[in-house]
Every structure is written in C-alpha cells, then in structure tokens.
Amino acid sequence: MSNETLYLLSFILVTAAATFLTRLMPFAFLGKHSSHPLAQHLGRYLPAGIMAVLVAIFLPRSAHWQVPVFGLDALVPAALVIVLHLWRRNALLSMLAGTSCYMLIQQQLSF
Amino acid sequence: MPQHNWLIALKTSLPVLFGYLPLGASFGVLFSTQLDYAWWIAPLMGVIIYAGSGQLLAVTLLVTFTGLTQVFIAMLLLNARHVFYGLSLLEAFKGAGWRKPYLIFGLTDETYSLLTCRARSEDKKREQQIDFLITLFNQGYWIVGCGLGAWLGRALTFDATGIEFALVALFIVLCIEQYKALQSSFPIWLGFAAGLFSLLVFPESQQLLIAMLLICVVLFWQYPANKHRYKNRLARGPVDEQ
Known part of the structure; x- marks a missing residue:
C-alpha cells in the first residue's frame, strides 16, 4: 500500500470515528437523564442557536471585505437564499439559486 | 388500512432526497476536481463517514495533507452540534435494539430535523422502525449524490470556484427552518x-x-x-x- 493510500484510509477512519463519537456522546452519557428539564431546555434552543453560529461564522468568511466590495459578494447570494426560502420554502431551490449566484459572482469578478 | 412503514418513510424523506442529491453532488464534484483519488472513494466516504459539512471540510483537509490529530479535532469541533441533537431524541430511540446504533450513526442535520418534526403515534416499536427506514433512505440519497457528483466531476472540465457556498446556503435554510419550528x-x-x-x-x-x-x-x-x-x-x- 502506498503512503498516499494509507493516509487516505486513515483519514477516512479518523473522520468517521470523530463524527460517530459526536453523535454517540449524548446517548452514552445522558441516556438516563433524557427527560430532565435542563436537557429539554438545551434540546429545544441549542440547535437553532448553533445553526445561527454556523451562518455568522461561515458567511463572513466566504466574503471579500475590502473596498469596493464590502462583503456584498457573499451577502447578496445570502439575501437571495433568505428571500427565496421565505417565499417558496423549497430547500433545493434556495440552495441552488444562492450557490449559483455566489459562483457566478466569484468567477466573473476578480478581487 | 394503515400504510406500510416503508411508504411512510419514503414520503417523509422525500424533501431530503432533493437536498441530498445536489449537496452530495457538490461534495462529489469538489472531491474529483480538487483531488487525484479514484472517483468511487467519494461515495465510499458517504457510506463510512456520512456527514455533509464534515465531508466538504474533509476535501479541504485532504488537499493540504493535514495531520490526522488535527483532522480528528477539527471534525469533533465541526460536528459538536450533533451532541445536542441526541438530547432531543434520547427518549425516542430508547429500546430500539439493533436499530439503535445505526439510528445514532445516521443522525445528520437533515435526519434530525425529519425525526424531530414528524408526528408520532403511541406505537413506539413501529415508530422506531420508521425512523430506521428514514435514516436508511436518507443515507442512500446521500451516497448516490456523492457518487454522481464525483463521477460527473471526473469527466467535467468545470470551474467549481465558489461551490462551497452550498454549505453556507444550507445553514441559512436550516436556520429559517429552525425559526419556523420554534416560533x-x-x-x-x-x-x-x-x-x-x-x-x-x-x-x-x-x-x-x-x-x-x-x-x-x-x-x-x-x-x-x-x-x-x-x-x-x-x-x-x-x-x-x-
């Protein structure tokens, strides 16, 4: 087995282990406390908060912030996703339109 | 006459089909255009790892030959939100027997939203069978998406610059969905x-x-x-x- 294949194989196994571990943890440690009010409180509000964190961190990172763009190269596609999703509520449509819009902007304009 | 379990699971999971085919395909295209590995490694990753954002990040890490310790930590942090998903399904998965490990393995963002939003009857055993089928169907769509994207991306001379925005778009969509569910x-x-x-x-x-x-x-x-x-x-x- 070449070094590269070995690296790829270990990479896949390490990634799979880390992913499964995060999914397993609450079941392994908190199985007995599933109906505790604190677990319900976290289970109710955390997912939404975490999605918002992901947007707040990854959206600005995908933008160019210097003059004269001011982040609009990512904010415009993001606005398109929001408007389309509130209007049609079709996840595929919103994502496809937003991503195409972003790709078009990044490929046509050079910063 | 009650509907067959697989029919209910198919109907419930249909929106994810339309989400996973393009998202899996974006991963596949990214995989074949950025890396030199065989195309079928992409769907294989869909079988073994099965994580949307995780696999997209994996391409970036593979390109730069990132050390495995750092890969492990990055994946733990990126997937840390899964810890909180389990919290709301502890009760639903209780006593699911041999199906439980797979239900936990397949708990992606999308599977989580389907399983927590769907109406449940008193028949827990049957609901767990349906949960299992939904998880299985979702992973199936994902693997097909990964494979299609990688296979097409291999032959395609296609400027994929900016395709990673699919992930940001997905997070925005999930944010809106969470808001609607929580009010x-x-x-x-x-x-x-x-x-x-x-x-x-x-x-x-x-x-x-x-x-x-x-x-x-x-x-x-x-x-x-x-x-x-x-x-x-x-x-x-x-x-x-x-």
Missing part, C-alpha cells in the same frame, strides 16, 4: 451575536467552539427562569414544538 427568534439572535463576537475577537481556529460555548453559557444562565415550562412534561420526553 421564537431568541436562539437565532443569540447564535448570531455569539458567532459575530467570536469572529471579531478570537483566532480563526477557535471561533466555532467559543461561540458554541457562549450559547451554552447563556442558555444555562436563563434556564432557572424557564424551568417551570418543562416541569409538567417530565414524564413525556421530548418537548413538542408548536
């Missing part, structure tokens, strides 16, 4: 504030984790004031979102 914008604003704060203050590698810790701190802090809302439901398991 409360509080956790969304909290998440935004925490995310922007750590983006401005902390180094890039720690932003995600610190922002998530900040949300936890705030939720713990306001828990005593909200405790009374959960007490009556102690025996009932997951909170029903109205």
Whole structure:
C-alpha cells in the first residue's frame, strides 16, 4: 500500500470515528437523564442557536471585505437564499439559486 | 388500512432526497476536481463517514495533507452540534435494539430535523422502525449524490470556484427552518451575536467552539427562569414544538 493510500484510509477512519463519537456522546452519557428539564431546555434552543453560529461564522468568511466590495459578494447570494426560502420554502431551490449566484459572482469578478 | 412503514418513510424523506442529491453532488464534484483519488472513494466516504459539512471540510483537509490529530479535532469541533441533537431524541430511540446504533450513526442535520418534526403515534416499536427506514433512505440519497457528483466531476472540465457556498446556503435554510419550528427568534439572535463576537475577537481556529460555548453559557444562565415550562412534561420526553 502506498503512503498516499494509507493516509487516505486513515483519514477516512479518523473522520468517521470523530463524527460517530459526536453523535454517540449524548446517548452514552445522558441516556438516563433524557427527560430532565435542563436537557429539554438545551434540546429545544441549542440547535437553532448553533445553526445561527454556523451562518455568522461561515458567511463572513466566504466574503471579500475590502473596498469596493464590502462583503456584498457573499451577502447578496445570502439575501437571495433568505428571500427565496421565505417565499417558496423549497430547500433545493434556495440552495441552488444562492450557490449559483455566489459562483457566478466569484468567477466573473476578480478581487 | 394503515400504510406500510416503508411508504411512510419514503414520503417523509422525500424533501431530503432533493437536498441530498445536489449537496452530495457538490461534495462529489469538489472531491474529483480538487483531488487525484479514484472517483468511487467519494461515495465510499458517504457510506463510512456520512456527514455533509464534515465531508466538504474533509476535501479541504485532504488537499493540504493535514495531520490526522488535527483532522480528528477539527471534525469533533465541526460536528459538536450533533451532541445536542441526541438530547432531543434520547427518549425516542430508547429500546430500539439493533436499530439503535445505526439510528445514532445516521443522525445528520437533515435526519434530525425529519425525526424531530414528524408526528408520532403511541406505537413506539413501529415508530422506531420508521425512523430506521428514514435514516436508511436518507443515507442512500446521500451516497448516490456523492457518487454522481464525483463521477460527473471526473469527466467535467468545470470551474467549481465558489461551490462551497452550498454549505453556507444550507445553514441559512436550516436556520429559517429552525425559526419556523420554534416560533421564537431568541436562539437565532443569540447564535448570531455569539458567532459575530467570536469572529471579531478570537483566532480563526477557535471561533466555532467559543461561540458554541457562549450559547451554552447563556442558555444555562436563563434556564432557572424557564424551568417551570418543562416541569409538567417530565414524564413525556421530548418537548413538542408548536
């Protein structure tokens, strides 16, 4: 087995282990406390908060912030996703339109 | 005449089919255009790893030959949100027997939203069989998407610059879906504030984790004031979102 294949194989196994571990943890440690009010409180509000964190961190990172763009190269596609999703509520449509819009902007304009 | 389990699972999982084919395909295209490995490695990763954002990040890490310890930590942090998904399904998965390990393995963002949003009957055994089928179908769509994208991307001379925005678009869509399910914008604003704060203050590698810790701190802090809302439901398991 070449070094590269070995690296790829270990990479896949390490990634799979880390992913499964995060999914397993609450079941392994908190199985007995599933109906505790604190677990319900976290289970109710955390997912939404975490999605918002992901947007707040990854959206600005995908933008160019210097003059004269001011982040609009990512904010415009993001606005398109929001408007389309509130209007049609079709996840595929919103994502496809937003991503195409972003790709078009990044490929046509050079910063 | 009750519907067959597989028919219910198929109907429930259909929206994910339309989400996973293009998302899996974006991963596949990214995989074959950025890396020199055989195309079928992409669907294989869909079988073994099965994580949307995780696999997209994996391509970036593979390109730069990232050390395995760092890969492990990055994946733990990126997937840390899964820890909180399990919290709302502890009760639903209880006593699922041999199906349980797979239900846990397949608990992606999308499977989580389907399983927590769908109507459940009193027949727990049957609901777990349906949960299992939904998870299985979802992973099937994902693997097909990964394979299609990688296979097409191999032959395609295609400028994929910017395709990684699919991930940001997915997070925005999930944010809106969470808001609609909760009928409360509080956790969304909290998440935004925490995310922007750590983006401005902390180094890039720690932003995600610190922002998530900040949300936890705030939720713990306001828990005593909200405790009374959960007490009556102690025996009932997951909170029903109205």
